[in-house]
Amino acid sequence: MTVRVADIAAAIEEFAPKMLQEHYDNAGLQVGNPVTEVTAVMLCLDVTPEVMREASRRQCNMVVSHHPLIFKGLKNLTGADATQLMVMEALRKDMAVYSAHTNLDSAxxxxxxxxxxxxxxxxxxxxxxxxxxxxxxxxxxxxxxxxxxxxxxxxxxxxxxxxxxxxxxxxxxxxxxxxxxxxxxxxxxxxxxxxxxxxxxxxxxxxxxxxxxxxxxxxxxxxxxYESELCSMRVLSRIIRQKYPDMVVYFSDDQRNPVAVM
Ligand SMILES: [Zn+2]
The missing domain is CATH 3.40.1390.30 (NIF3 (NGG1p interacting factor 3)-like)
Structure with a gap:
């Protein structure tokens, strides 16, 4: 069965319609071609260079995050910051990045x-x-x-x-x-x-x-x-696996809490 980026997006949006997102938010498909066939899905809280690398290593061509990769909007794409670099890497590798944020909170x-x-x-x-x-x-x-x-x-x-x-x-x-x-x-x-x-x-x-x-x-x-929202991956995994039980879905191992305590 062919599952495309748009199919995963539709499954998530059936559960958490995009109209539920807050006005400041930017949930939905961040990067990628909706008709690309999904090989495997990598779930994470934040899209980071580590997560992108892990996705490639584990042959995932779709990353699904809770926090949007593109939040404030991009006026150019020159690799000037981490977000731009990740968007460019995703495009180069034909990877899709999808985010379900405040719509997943409100669902x-x-x-x-x-x-x-x-x-x-x-x-x-x-x-x-x-x-x-x-x-x-x-x-x-x-x-x-x-x-x-x-x-x-x-x-x-x-x-x-x-x-x-x-x-x-x-x-x-x-x-x-x-x-x-x-x-x-x-x-x-x-x-x-x-x-x-x-x-x-x-x-x-x-x-x-x-x-x-x-x-x-x-x-x-x-x-x-971070601690309060790690469970968003469980919600996303359940949504995807319910609709597409054969889809391989990973929880990122390489993401980490950006906040340390000592
Ligand atoms: Zn959050």
Whole structure:
């Protein structure tokens, strides 16, 4: 069975329509010919030179990422920066690069749902509904068996392989029942998590003043942008394998967290 770049794109967009993306986003086919037959797919969070090399080495001619390779737009193609170099390399090697970003965040069973699944959060509902649609929007909220704050935070740290987790220092005696989650930079949804009755909110890229402004009312856990969104690859893999069970799909081994801790 011939599977083309456009077929993989269509499978992803059936699950996460491009109209669900935020206005600033650039999800969709970044580089490549839609009619090229796909040999194998390489999944990653960010497209990097390491991922591109790994894709070639493993005979993948399609890279599917969560973060778009081309985000701000390109006015020329001269190899002046890393993005341009990767676009040129993709063209040279006849590789396609496809990205499912905020549309995958807002899709039902998207990235935040996957986070909920990892933590055993039940009955997830969308945190910030899109156009009042209960089945699309950013973040989720659901319930867990009542668990002491620190015990649940230890579980979060373990499940997401967090090296150093930042969390609200107040009220260690709290028992957590309602948990909200949002992959990536979700600090702007802290008020929504609070209004929806979450005891604890898991996301990335939380600022100091988010902790000072809200930390008394809700336990915030910053697990890191990368750590929170690695599970996007599981979502993408499931979408592709469901439609094309014979397609070879790899999770990148060579990508790494651009943020180190010491
Ligand atoms: Zn992200």
């Amino acid at each position: 039902w069973n998207g990235v935040s749902h996957e986070m909920a699944r990892i933590l055993g959060v039940k009955n997830p509902e969308v945190l910030e509904k899109r156009d009042n649609d209960p089945h699309s929007g950013l973040g989720v909220i659901g319930s867990i068996e009542p668990t002491p704050k620190l015990e649940f935070l230890r579980k979060v740290k373990e499940k997401f392989n967090v090296r150093a987790m930042r969390y609200s220092s107040q009220s260690d005696a709290l028992v957590i029942k309602r948990v909200a989650l949002c992959g990536g930079s979700g600090a702007s949804l802290i008020p929504e998590a609070l209004a929806a009755g979450a005891d604890l909110y898991v996301t990335g890229d939380v600022k100091y003043h988010d902790f000072t402004n809200y930390g008394q009312q809700i336990v915030i856990a910053d697990i890191g942008h």
